Amino acid sequence: MALRQYQLPAGRALFVNAGGSFFLASRAACMRLYNSALLDADHDFLHLHGHVLEPGDKLGHVARAYAEAQRAAVSRQLDYLILVPTLRCDLSCSYCQVSRVAATQPGYDWSEDTAEAVLHLLDTLATSQIKIEFQGGEPTLRPDLVRRVIERCARFDQREFVICTNLQRLDDDILALLDHPDVFISTSLDGSPDVHSRNRTGSAQATDRFFDNLATVVARYGPKKIAALPTIDPAAPPDIDALIDSYNRHGLESIFLRPINYQGFARKRHRDAREQGDDWRAYYERFVRRLIARNWQDRSRVLEEAYLSIALRRIFRPGTERHVDLRSPNPLGIDYIVVDHDGVVYPTDEARMLARAGVIDLAIGTVAAGWDSPARDLLNKHSSNSDDPACQTCAFQPFCGRDLVDDIARYGRIDLPRHETEFCRRHTHLFSFIFRLLYEEDEAVRYSLARWLRLPGTLAPAMDYLA
Numbered sequence: 001m002a003l004r005q006y007q008l009p010a011g012r013a014l015f016v017n018a019g020g021s022f023f024l025a026s027r028a029a030c031m032r033l034y035n036s037a038l039l040d041a042d043h044d045f046l047h048l049h050g051h052v053l054e055p056g057d058k059l060g061h062v063a064r065a066y067a068e069a070q071r072a073a074v075s076r077q078l079d080y081l082i083l084v085p086t087l088r089c090d091l092s093c094s095y096c097q098v099s100r101v102a103a104t105q106p107g108y109d110w111s112e113d114t115a116e117a118v119l120h121l122l123d124t125l126a127t128s129q130i131k132i133e134f135q136g137g138e139p140t141l142r143p144d145l146v147r148r149v150i151e152r153c154a155r156f157d158q159r160e161f162v163i164c165t166n167l168q169r170l171d172d173d174i175l176a177l178l179d180h181p182d183v184f185i186s187t188s189l190d191g192s193p194d195v196h197s198r199n200r201t202g203s204a205q206a207t208d209r210f211f212d213n214l215a216t217v218v219a220r221y222g223p224k225k226i227a228a229l230p231t232i233d234p235a236a237p238p239d240i241d242a243l244i245d246s247y248n249r250h251g252l253e254s255i256f257l258r259p260i261n262y263q264g265f266a267r268k269r270h271r272d273a274r275e276q277g278d279d280w281r282a283y284y285e286r287f288v289r290r291l292i293a294r295n296w297q298d299r300s301r302v303l304e305e306a307y308l309s310i311a312l313r314r315i316f317r318p319g320t321e322r323h324v325d326l327r328s329p330n331p332l333g334i335d336y337i338v339v340d341h342d343g344v345v346y347p348t349d350e351a352r353m354l355a356r357a358g359v360i361d362l363a364i365g366t367v368a369a370g371w372d373s374p375a376r377d378l379l380n381k382h383s384s385n386s387d388d389p390a391c392q393t394c395a396f397q398p399f400c401g402r403d404l405v406d407d408i409a410r411y412g413r414i415d416l417p418r419h420e421t422e423f424c425r426r427h428t429h430l431f432s433f434i435f436r437l438l439y440e441e442d443e444a445v446r447y448s449l450a451r452w453l454r455l456p457g458t459l460a461p462a463m464d465y466l467a
């Protein structure tokens with residue numbers, strides 16, 4: 001029986017096997033497990049739920065191996081590209097992660113050679129489905145390049161394009177792009193106009209323009225085509241209800257509660273963003289509990305914290321969640337890449353930001369010459385949490401991920417003991433919070449958890465529990 005455990009309040013403990021099956025044990029059951037003094041009923045429970053397998057139980061062993069393999073499976077085919085047609089931007093947010101350049105500065109857009117190399121790459125991909133995210137800078141400053149890429153993708157059976165925009169410009173050219181049914185909008189909404197103006201736009205005029213354009217796209221396309229996310233300064237987080245209201249007002253139901261990312265400009269202007277403390281984690285829990293309460297009060301709509309929903313699906317729906325910041329193994333430069341404004345290829349957007357900030361050059365190649373490089377191979381030697389001694393004993397390892405670039409960004413190295421990293425502290429907190437919620441006997445909590453898992457019904461009142 002290879003079970004890892006995590007201590008929860010009231011003497012109870014969570015036990016998890018390598019395939020991600022888990023149960024909660026009462027204080028008394030914990031004592032029996034620790035002292036190898038199991039009752040017959042305990043043996044029955046452990047057998048029934050697949051935590052103990054008899055040597056001759058071939059089906060049980062195959063099922064366990066399948067569960068582990070399913071959690072470790074990742075696509076080996078390139079089908080997700082982050083493209084940066086320009087690094088220019090018409091705003092200068094205090095925590096811009098990408099160190100953009102001024103909108104009028106020449107030399108920071110794709111050259112014709114780079115554009116052709118990107119289009120040629122699209123022609124050679126073996127996949128039948130493609131996802132492309134246009135990042136910047138502000139990609140709507142070059143709608144012509146965005147259009148060329150979208151048109152070149154007509155041959156794929158499934159296409160999804162996300163334009164990450166500050167919504168400062170919304171002319172006929174851009175609306176024609178957004179009208180495309182496969183195109184989605186991602187923007188930033190930090191809360192009320194006051195907060196948004198302070199953090200991002202810096203002028204009343206630009207703030208008004210943003211909110212007018214947000215209202216226009218919501219009215220034209222409906223909220224399902226638009227994702228917005230706030231960036232929170234943990235030193236001065238906004239009022240929780242005011243933040244939720246600002247999303248509700250536009251019909252937006254998914255809120256990705258991100259503290260300032262320790263990248264790009266933010267490294268200089270928000271130095272304390274390297275680590276998040278207990279105050280941030282307490283704020284995060286209050287925020288999620290407020291969503292739960294509001295979902296229960298008004299069941300006509302469901303609000304979610306996007307990252308918590310992703311983590312929930314990592315627990316219950318292995319293989320269906322492809323969020324590249326939370327997976328293990330997390331191979332770099334294989335199934336997704338970033339093509340920068342100069343044609344340089346990075347393994348992640350954060351790696352691009354580190355290069356721009358002059359911290360470390362994690363480029364793995366160029367779109368013209370390829371990126372099957374020693375740099376990529378070196379990074380991929382460390383892309384799995386199952387090789388890490390701390391993760392190997394962690395109850396959350398089957399659900400958790402590995403983010404080398406985050407470690408390099410914060411500490412300049414990847415070999416710190418895992419528990420000393422912000423990535424680990426964040427995810428230990430997140431998963432322990434989720435498991436506390438899962439075992440709460442509160443209808444409102446169960447209602448939201450089921451919605452966030454995209455289930456029509458409700459979760460069973462008591463999940464696997466050894467009394």
Ligand code: SF4
Pocket residue numbers: 385388390391394395396397398400401418419423424425427428
């Ligand atoms: S990073 Fe931390 S929380 Fe995640 S599996 Fe490793 S030890 Fe566990």
